[in-house]
Amino acid sequence: MLARIANNLFWMARYLERSEHITRYAQVHYFSSIDAPLSIKRESVLESVLQMAGAYTDYVNKHDELEETQVVKFIGLDDLNPISVRYSISRARENARGARDSISTELWETINTYYHYTNSIQAEDIAEQGMYEYTHRILQYSSIVNGYIDQSLLRDETWSIIHLGQHIERAVQIMRMIVTKLMDLNRIPNNHWASTLQLFEIVNLLKSTETYDMSKIFYKDVPNATYTLAFLTLNAQCPKSIVYNLQQIKDCIDFISDDKNVKEGSLEFQANKMLATLSFTTIEEVAKNPLAFYYECLNQLYKLSDLLEKKYLTY
Amino acid sequence: MAVDKTLMKRIVEHVPLGEGFFDEIWDTNGKLRPHYRKLIPLFQEVEVEEFRQWDELAKITFFNQGVTFNVYSDKSKGVERIFPFDLLPRIIPSKEWEIIEKGIIQRNHAINLFLYDLYHDKKIIRDKVVPADLIFSSAFYNREMIGLTPPANVYIHVTGTDIIKHSDGRYYVLEDNLRCPSGVSYVLSNRDIMKKVLHHAFSKYHVKTVTQYPEKLLSTILSVAPKGVDKPNCVVLTPGIYNSAYFEHSFLAQVMGLTLVEGRDLFVDKNFVYMKTIHGPKRVDVIYRRIDDDFLDPLVFRPESVLGIPGIMGAYRAGNVTLINAPGTGVADDKAVYTYVPEIIKYYLDEDPILLNVPTYRCERADELQYVLEHMHELVVKPVDESGGYGVFIGNRKTKAEIEEYKKLILDNPRKYIAQPIMSLSVQSTFIDNDNSYDPRHIDLRAFALMGKDNTYVLEGGLTRVALTKGNLIVNSSQGGGSKDTWVLEHE
């Protein structure tokens, strides 16, 4: 497989995954804020969405106030904002186009149709059809794309590279959501509303990661912060958990790798080490200083991604 | 209440045309030609709304498949358009097709021998059949090809011959495209979409298939791999996703199962070509390249080219990689050389050309000069050494004074001028969006052929191109042309 094609596919997958998570986070927060407890301000919800997407500073630099339609425009429709859904999908599609002959017709046509949808939708359309229709369409396209990735591709290096992109980005986005939520939780004033508000934020996190139902089946209990973090971080059965994604990352790297002896500092070493370390981490250790834990974890993941790019994706 | 269909406006009707037009569907008495008798009623029974639905389905399918071209502006994104496609197919009866097919094979065979000769002994020039100046002054005469023999002596593996039907009802070759002819992917996509939208029409005819083209192209590519290579690694080389024919490049790579590469994916080391894979370099044996000669090797041709592969000509000359088509084939498809193709066929094959060339009068010959001077009003006169339409004189659009003026120019330097009759492309009905109905438009045909080690193949169909503007004779897609599916019939 050409290194350039590998690079295209890797970034195609990352962009697709990225817009899915940002969209879901925005969707969940938008709808939960409609009937949120009174003390939850609309602005802080918008801020949370921007923070999670990594677009808060950019937004503030360009706009005077936190305002719903502006935020939707910025995150959904801005051609120039590199985290916007429209931008991400257009990059994903350009990357897919450059690797058109390596992927299935079904996958290509879905990405292409997806692109034409995000590219044609305007702020007025969203105003008219409502946020649900817009975000739902995007999430639907994402599911179809993921379906075709799993159903229409040979389990070869092509698939492994795409999967690597998906799982690295998924782990990154889940951690970004956790970190943003931890900050939201920290801001809750210590009054008698606190537990209501905490529950509100935790449910938002579970819904944003598409794990609300899974976690209920697993715990059969009222959600709390500790079990939510444990579920999203250490549960090997949960397809959104960090450890699950690291396992996938390691498996894909093992599949692609032709290195027999794994040297310290190599990509293979880094993947194995991250997975092993996390597998032997307890939720108590995480809970000691959760923010520091996730920041470190993110750094390790960025390092892994760098190693991957250097080894396989440079041409 | 039943609708009286006879009162409905039909979308396709016979439109009587003046003299000098050849209508593909109706004869001069307004009667359907035999091979359209089963097709046209299908279009006449349908209501505009339903037809619009067919049309919409076809358009959406093209769009979602990405069969589009980009119109880029200074904004970061381009506007995407599909090539206009018309649902009424052009039908070619099997007897007529036989002539086209045989004619193309004969023509390409002769041209391939001609190219070999030009880069070796140059017998045809020594025998004064083709003038030396014409060849050596051509920008496409490629010095790197001198004395080089490509595998199996094949230069023109992939060709696209532009053919028209004149008002006399006969086929004429307008141009031989011997470099990187494009359009074949549209033939395949058009057919694919026609089968989805107009499946009921196919049941009335035995239409020859076009779907085997990818396999035929692949076997052509494999047949000319360098000697001693067991399992050749073949690739398709594209200038990249911003090239207007990128869809075709990726399409062909995909249907053949070959890797689609850009110049930056390849490099040359010790006269072998490699591609940069995730596991390091992998040797490349055959390159179906869709970039022009000039851009192939910045060390030999245009130094500023970033599309090519520096050093590739050395590898090619050493026989370590095969290029499809061979470099330097453009010398045989320019306007001036075209006029010699009948002589070229005669010279190498000792046969009369099967397909007609547009007759050419060379003013350097006294008798032909006389004819030209007497028939200026019905001829196109062109200088042989100008390209891009410069100095072209179209007789029927000129005044008497202008004709006299131009005659002087010819008499000053008769050697410089050739003349051809004004050709009239046949017309076929084409759906015109704004009128909500069909109207005759000029069409031509690009026929695609392959030449490998022991095989020649002419794709049984081809790209029928339509000039969408009324009266326009230019069918190029860059000039707003559209296309139609082309049905070659199995038997009469």
Next chain:
Amino acid sequence: MNEYVITYQAQNHYPEVVTEGIFDFMVLPCNDDSQVVTATEFSNSLEEQAFQFKNVYGFDVTRLRTDKKFDALDFSVKIKVRKRNAISNHTKLTASPDEDDMLSQPDFQLDHHLYLTKTTYTNITNGHRSLIPIKEKGMPISTFIHELMDHIQDLVQYQKGVTTVQTTADQVLDIKGGVCQDFTHVFLAMCRYNGIPARYVSGYLNNPHGNHDDESMHAWLEALIPGYGWVGYDAANRCKTDINYIKVAHGVDYRDCAPLKGVIKTNSLDQKTEHNVTITIQ
């Protein structure tokens, strides 16, 4: 017979790091009737193995390819050549009486078409056509060529820094100045215009008399004189070539003989190349 030791050195400097590069050097003297290369020794700062192959005219190209990262590249080659005079200096070329006839033979023209056809470098357009002398019928070609060289000296001053490797014959006639390759392009154009096959030659000039000579390589031409074959003439120095001219390659113009061509992958367009050539007699 002379034995020369030639060293050719090229030093390239790049402002930004280069991640991939390919370089073609045409710096090795060829073997022909008058010269034999007896030893060659390459070295380069990247310690890449040099690869040799022949170009379309049969001359050696030395190629260096690397995917190591670098911002400087030194390449050098040391060559020993034995050289004798092709045609003795004292021999006067006597013209065969049918010279003109030969030049006008279609087969002759066809056999030498490469060296009779104008190229971008060797084209003289209408504006300068009147500057081209026309050989009179019966005048010996060698006499005409000497007259041509005198004529070119009147049109072009030897001057460094006024032209580049892209300058065409037409432009040289505008600038009225240039270096050896510019003289050669004008000279080629005028020979070819008169139907005399002429080819561009690059090589080394052992320069004991302090003649015009560029720092790196020299350029002259070879004209085809019926009965004698290809004879070398140096328009920049207005002379027939001799034992001091060591030929590397010939071609239709500079582009076929450029001593160094390269394609690199880097972020900056700037680069600096210094060539250094030394010739000593052993």
